[in-house]
Amino acid sequence: MKNIIVGQSGGPTAVINSSLLGVYKTAKDRGADKVYGMVHGIKGLLDRNIVDLSTCFKTNLDTDLLKRTPSSFLGSCRYKLPDIEGNEDTYEKIFKILNELDICAFFYIGGNDSMDTITKLSDYGIQIKSHIRFIGVPKTIDNDLAITDHTPGYGSAAKYIAATTKEIIRDGRVYDYPVVSVIEVMGRNAGWLTAAAALSEGEDCEGVDAIYLPEIVFDVDKFLENVGNLLKKDRSIVIAVSEGVKVADGRYVCELADHVDYVDAFGHKQLAGTARYLASKIDEKYGIKTRAIELSSLQRCASHIMSRVDMTEAFNAGGAAVKAAFEGLTGHVITLKRVSDDPYMCITEPADVHFVANVEKKVPLEWITDDGANVKPELVHYIMPLIQAEIAPLWINGLPRHIRLMTKSTIK
Numbered sequence: 001m002k003n004i005i006v007g008q009s010g011g012p013t014a015v016i017n018s019s020l021l022g023v024y025k026t027a028k029d030r031g032a033d034k035v036y037g038m039v040h041g042i043k044g045l046l047d048r049n050i051v052d053l054s055t056c057f058k059t060n061l062d063t064d065l066l067k068r069t070p071s072s073f074l075g076s077c078r079y080k081l082p083d084i085e086g087n088e089d090t091y092e093k094i095f096k097i098l099n100e101l102d103i104c105a106f107f108y109i110g111g112n113d114s115m116d117t118i119t120k121l122s123d124y125g126i127q128i129k130s131h132i133r134f135i136g137v138p139k140t141i142d143n144d145l146a147i148t149d150h151t152p153g154y155g156s157a158a159k160y161i162a163a164t165t166k167e168i169i170r171d172g173r174v175y176d177y178p179v180v181s182v183i184e185v186m187g188r189n190a191g192w193l194t195a196a197a198a199l200s201e202g203e204d205c206e207g208v209d210a211i212y213l214p215e216i217v218f219d220v221d222k223f224l225e226n227v228g229n230l231l232k233k234d235r236s237i238v239i240a241v242s243e244g245v246k247v248a249d250g251r252y253v254c255e256l257a258d259h260v261d262y263v264d265a266f267g268h269k270q271l272a273g274t275a276r277y278l279a280s281k282i283d284e285k286y287g288i289k290t291r292a293i294e295l296s297s298l299q300r301c302a303s304h305i306m307s308r309v310d311m312t313e314a315f316n317a318g319g320a321a322v323k324a325a326f327e328g329l330t331g332h333v334i335t336l337k338r339v340s341d342d343p344y345m346c347i348t349e350p351a352d353v354h355f356v357a358n359v360e361k362k363v364p365l366e367w368i369t370d371d372g373a374n375v376k377p378e379l380v381h382y383i384m385p386l387i388q389a390e391i392a393p394l395w396i397n398g399l400p401r402h403i404r405l406m407t408k409s410t411i412k
C-alpha cells in the first residue's frame with residue numbers, strides 16, 4: 001500500500017479538522033502507509049512544506065483534540081493554480097513531488113475555489129496517465145457549493161449565528177430607549193449563513209426584525225425606511241445583513257463607505273464594513289443609538305459551540321473521500337445527500353468535481369420573503385437539523401484546549 005497526502009484550503013471552519021481526521025483515520029484503517037499533510041495547501045506542496053501526520057497524532061488525546069480544534073490544523077492558502085495549457089512546468093513539478101513521495105491519492109478539503117485545484121490536478125493526471133487519484137472534501141461556512149445538500153462547516157457557523165443573535169437580541173432590549181443593532185454575517189455572495197439569524201426566533205426570543213441576503217439587490221433608502229417603520233413598533237431592533245449585499249450598480253454596500261483594496265488570488269474582494277456603514281446611515285437619519293456588530297472570524301471558528309451533526313458529517317466526508325479514491329475514483333468531490341427530513345438523515349455520495357468547481361449556489365428566491373427583508377419558514381426548516389447536538393470542548397484551566405501543528409516540515 002502506498003502513501004496519501006491531504007491539504008486544507010480556503011477559509012477555515014470549526015469542523016475542517018474533523019474532515020482531516022476522517023481522511024487520516026480512514027486511510028490508516030484501509031492500510032495506507034504514510035499520511036502526509038500539505039502545510040498551507042497546494043502552495044505548501046509546491047514549496048515542499050509537508051509533514052508526516054503520524055508524527056503529529058501520537059495518542060488518542062491528540063485526535064480527540066483535533067476534532068475539537070477550530071480552523072485548519074495544517075494551515076490554509078488562497079492559491080489559484082494556473083491553467084494547465086502553457087503552465088505545464090507547474091504541474092510537472094507537483095507530480096514530481098507527489099511521485100517522489102510515492103503518493104497514490106491526494107485529498108483537498110475546501111470550497112468551490114479549492115475544487116478548482118482538484119479539477120485541474122485530476123485533468124492533468126488523466127492527461128499524463130498518472131495513477132494518482134484526486135478527490136475533494138467539501139468545506140465552507142458559506143454553504144454555497146453546488147450539488148451537495150449543504151457543506152460541512154455550515155451547520156456549526158449557523159449554530160453560532162443563531163445563538164449569538166439570541167444573545168444580541170437580549171442585550172438590545174435592556175434600555176428603555178431605542179437601539180438598532182446591525183449584525184454583519186459572512187458568506188460572500190450567498191446568504192445561507194445570514195439566514196441562520198432567523199433561527200433565533202422562538203418562545204424565549206423575539207427573533208430578528210429583518211434579514212438582508214445578497215441574493216436580493218440592496219436599496220439603502222428602502223432599508224432606512226424599513227428601520228423607521230420597525231422603530232414605530234418597538235424600541236429594540238436587530239437586523240442581520242450579509243457582508244455580500246450589493247446595490248443596483250453592482251457595488252458591495254461596504255464599498256460605499258470604505259475603499260476595498262485587498263483582492264485574493266481568486267479575485268474576491270475582502271468584504272467588511274457593511275454593518276458599520278448601515279449603522280452610521282441609521283444614526284444620521286434617525287439620530288439614535290446604533291451598534292454595528294461584525295462577527296468576522298468569530299463565526300467560522302467557534303468550536304465551543306460546534307454542531308455535533310456538522311462535526312460527524314465533516315468526519316464522514318473525509319472518510320468517504322478516502323473510500324472513493326481507494327475504489328478507483330479521481331476528479332470527484334464528496335457531496336452530502338439528505339435522504340430524510342424527519343428523522344434527519346444524510347448520506348455521502350461522490351460527484352464529478354467539474355460541476356462544483358468555481359460555482360456558487362445561492363439561496364433560492366422562493367425561500368426569501370417578497371419584500372426581500374426576511375426569509376421564509378422553509379429556509380429555517382432546511383437549516384434546523386444541521387445545528388443539532390453539541391460536542392463539549394476539553395476544558396483545561398477554564399479554557400477549551402486545542403492542538404496546533406508543532407512539527408516542523410521534515411520532508412524536503
Ligand code: F6P
Pocket residue numbers: 010011012078111140141142186187188264270271300
Ligand atoms: O471561505 C469563506 C469565507 O469565510 C467567506 O464567508 C468570507 O467572505 C471569506 O471567507 C473571508 O476570507 P478571508 O479569510 O480570506 O478574509
